[in-house]
Amino acid sequence: MILVVRRPRTLFRIKSVHAFSSAIFSTSGCLRGLCTMNEAGLDSSIGSSAISDEDLPVLPPIAVRNDHGCSFSKVQATPEIEKKFVHSVYDAIAPHFSSTRFAKWPKVQTFLNSLPSGSLILDAGCGNGKYLGLNEKCYFIGSDISAPLINICQDKGHEVLVADALKLPYRTGFGDAAISIAVLHHLSTESRRKKAVDELIRVVKKGGLVLITVWAREQEDKSLLNKWTPLSQKYVEEWIGPGSPRVRSPSSSIALESIPENDENSFGESSDVKSHQNGDYSSEIETNSGNQQEYFVPWHLPYHRAEVSGASVNAVANGLARKDDKKGAVVYDRYYHVFSEGELERIVGGVEGTVIVDRFYDKSNWCIILEKTSQ
Amino acid sequence: MRLVTHNMMSSNIKGVANGFPLLIEAAQVVEKEVDFNADFLKNIFARIEWKALVEASKTMGYSELLDNVESSMLDSEEFLRKFHHALLEIHLEEGALVCPETGRKFPITKGIPNMLLHEDECTVFVLTGHDLYHSCGTPGVLKALSIAVY
Numbered sequence: 001m002i003l004v005v006r007r008p009r010t011l012f013r014i015k016s017v018h019a020f021s022s023a024i025f026s027t028s029g030c031l032r033g034l035c036t037m038n039e040a041g042l043d044s045s046i047g048s049s050a051i052s053d054e055d056l057p058v059l060p061p062i063a064v065r066n067d068h069g070c071s072f073s074k075v076q077a078t079p080e081i082e083k084k085f086v087h088s089v090y091d092a093i094a095p096h097f098s099s100t101r102f103a104k105w106p107k108v109q110t111f112l113n114s115l116p117s118g119s120l121i122l123d124a125g126c127g128n129g130k131y132l133g134l135n136e137k138c139y140f141i142g143s144d145i146s147a148p149l150i151n152i153c154q155d156k157g158h159e160v161l162v163a164d165a166l167k168l169p170y171r172t173g174f175g176d177a178a179i180s181i182a183v184l185h186h187l188s189t190e191s192r193r194k195k196a197v198d199e200l201i202r203v204v205k206k207g208g209l210v211l212i213t214v215w216a217r218e219q220e221d222k223s224l225l226n227k228w229t230p231l232s233q234k235y236v237e238e239w240i241g242p243g244s245p246r247v248r249s250p251s252s253s254i255a256l257e258s259i260p261e262n263d264e265n266s267f268g269e270s271s272d273v274k275s276h277q278n279g280d281y282s283s284e285i286e287t288n289s290g291n292q293q294e295y296f297v298p299w300h301l302p303y304h305r306a307e308v309s310g311a312s313v314n315a316v317a318n319g320l321a322r323k324d325d326k327k328g329a330v331v332y333d334r335y336y337h338v339f340s341e342g343e344l345e346r347i348v349g350g351v352e353g354t355v356i357v358d359r360f361y362d363k364s365n366w367c368i369i370l371e372k373t374s375q
Numbered sequence: 376m377r378l379v380t381h382n383m384m385s386s387n388i389k390g391v392a393n394g395f396p397l398l399i400e401a402a403q404v405v406e407k408e409v410d411f412n413a414d415f416l417k418n419i420f421a422r423i424e425w426k427a428l429v430e431a432s433k434t435m436g437y438s439e440l441l442d443n444v445e446s447s448m449l450d451s452e453e454f455l456r457k458f459h460h461a462l463l464e465i466h467l468e469e470g471a472l473v474c475p476e477t478g479r480k481f482p483i484t485k486g487i488p489n490m491l492l493h494e495d496e497c498t499v500f501v502l503t504g505h506d507l508y509h510s511c512g513t514p515g516v517l518k519a520l521s522i523a524v525y
Contacts, residue, residue: 077494118414120379139415139463141380147489154487159377161488167387167497169481169490171395174383174422205422 078164079188084320085296085335086186087145090127092311092321093301093332094148098128107362108181109134111211111369119176122203124165124196125183129153132160138176143168166195168203173375175204177211182365184344185214185336193337194347201354201372209357210370212348217293217338219364229333231294293340296333306330344368376488378431379462382423384488386474386481388496394474396427397481399434403469409459416458417449423462432461 078087090097108131115121117137126132126142127149133140143163144150153160163169165183178200187193200210219225301321306312312330315321321332344366348354353374360367386394429440439457448454472481472488481490 077497116414116418118412118416118418120415120419137412137414139379139412139419141383143490145491147487150487151485154485159380161376161380161384161490163490164492164497167492169384169387169394171383171385176418 079192081188081335082186085333088315088320089299089332089334090146091148092315093299094128094146094152096301096305097299098149098152101128101130104130104134105181105213105363107360107367108179108211108213111179111209112138115177115209120174122168122170122175122178124163124168124178124180124200124203125186126150126153126158126160127182129156129158129160131179131181132156132158141175166192166199168199170203172202173205173208175208177209178204180210180212182213182215184212185338186334188335188337190347194350197347197351197370201351201370204372206372206375208372210372211367212344212370213365213367214339214344215336216361216364216366217340218361219338221364224364227298228336229296229298230292231296231335293338295336295338297336299332299334300324300327300329301332303328303330339366341366376467376483376486377463378428378435378465379419379423380488381431381467381472382428382462384472384490386476386479387490388474388477388479388492391474391476394476396424396431396475397472398475399431399467400471400473400480401434401436401467402471403467404435405466405468406464407466409463411456411459413455416455416462419462420446420449420458428461432465435465435467437461437465 112121112131112135115135115138119135119138121135121138121140123129123131123140123142126144127146129142129149129152131140132142132153140158142150142153142158142160143165144153144160145162145164147162150160150162161169165180166187180196180200184193184196187196197210197212200212204210301312306329312321315332316323316330321330323329324331341361345356345359345368348356348368348370351370353372354370355373356368357371358367358369381397381399384395384397386397388394425444426442429442432438432440437460440461444454466486467483468486470483472483472490473479474481479496481488483489
């Protein structure tokens with residue numbers, strides 16, 4: 001295999017960090033713009049397997065730090081990036097999120113309505129439960145890792161529990177069908193995404209159907225991408241990659257900081273992400289390479305909602321969220337891995353005893369319907 | 376939590392060979408009426424571990440279920456009504472589910488079981504080259520990793 005790496009597109013500068021206790025977040029924030037991820041092999045401009053050091057970003061000690069298990073993915077231990085940029089975000093925004101999540105997606109409804117009367121439908125990652133009970137002739141059980149979202153479901157009278165979609169506490173083959181709507185894109189490694197598919201298949205009976213939908217990299221509204229913050233290669237290494245993402249601070253009280261260029265203008269909603277007012281880095285953060293799949297997608301929690309829970313105050317204090325006075329909102333970042341065309345099929349292809357019944361693209365989502373063909 | 380959910384659930388703590396059925400510690404039980412759905416009862420019957428359902432419903436204070444049943448009983452309205460009641464209308468509001476092997480308790484609060492595991496109860500290490508390649512980033516880092524591993 002020929003590995004090719006493109007020269008990083010971002011500049012670094014050394015910056016003193018005064019408060020090291022917050023190094024994790026200040027650093028991670030800084031890392032967002034470090035360099036764009038280009039999938040190896042797609043860049044033919046450097047057609048060589050030779051990687052010289054200068055092709056690589058200047059890595060701070062943290063990047064190469066390796067505990068021995070580094071190359072081992074902790075499939076089921078939740079990575080920090082998901083805890084901080086998925087779970088805790090949904091916990092914090094649950095009521096607001098829920099109040100905005102009422103539109104039922106027709107394709108999901110169609111799927112649910114196609115199931116035989118009396119089916120048991122398992123919704124893994126049910127969020128605020130908007131699909132629970134959608135087919136009155138069927139029985140639904142929902143689960144989500146976010147207790148605040150599950151509380152909302154419970155208040156609506158749904159049968160729900162708090163559980164991890166990667167480790168459903170269910171007997172094998174108990175359900176007639178399972179759905180995973182907009183869940184897999186919050187998982188940060190391929191093995192975790194595959195594990196979640198394995199679980200969906202495991203918990204349905206032979207002949208049972210599984211509907212999975214995920215956000216597509218290929219968004220119908222391209223301008224959305226500009227509102228998202230691409231996760232830098234560096235960030236991906238640090239958080240999604242091996243080992244625990246504890247930032248090992250450089251001994252000399254310095255940290256690397258990237259300077260995302262022209263972020264004032266090129267980002268829409270997320271222009272607030274960071275503004276380093278340094279004029280000398282103006283050129284080349286690319287609006288987006290077509291290969292970028294890791295993003296932070298902002299969630300604006302209006303102040304009047306944020307004040308309800310002290311969680312947001314803490315989140316801001318801890319660097320997990322930021323205030324945007326202009327918008328009057330606390331801004332949270334949610335981690336997304338947006339799926340490329342064919343990626344779902346590829347993941348599913350590795351799951352034994354499964355056939356793809358249908359696959360389609362709709363409203364910027366990739367969708368797939370599977371049938372379990374063995375016990 | 377309804378008993379249909381209890382009958383579906385199983386402790387999934389790492390190393391547990393048989394996590395079913397979870398033991399029930401009932402602190403508060405409530406009954407809520409649910410629409411009768413014979414299709415659902417007939418469909419799910421074959422997957423219900425009957426003994427576990429009988430035990431669970433007794434723990435919850437309902438002892439109308441027969442110990443031995445067979446599918447022909449699904450034609451009986453009386454049977455279906457009792458099955459329906461046990462499966463769907465008795466809720467464990469407060470209490471806990473207990474792993475039969477480890478004794479680990481999963482709390483139930485306001486009717487919601489919290490089945491999340493601690494990391495040491497679930498961590499499994501799997502070597503995945505694909506993750507390495509796609510998530511660890513640059514070949515340089517990959518190289519560093521291989522050195523560290525091998």
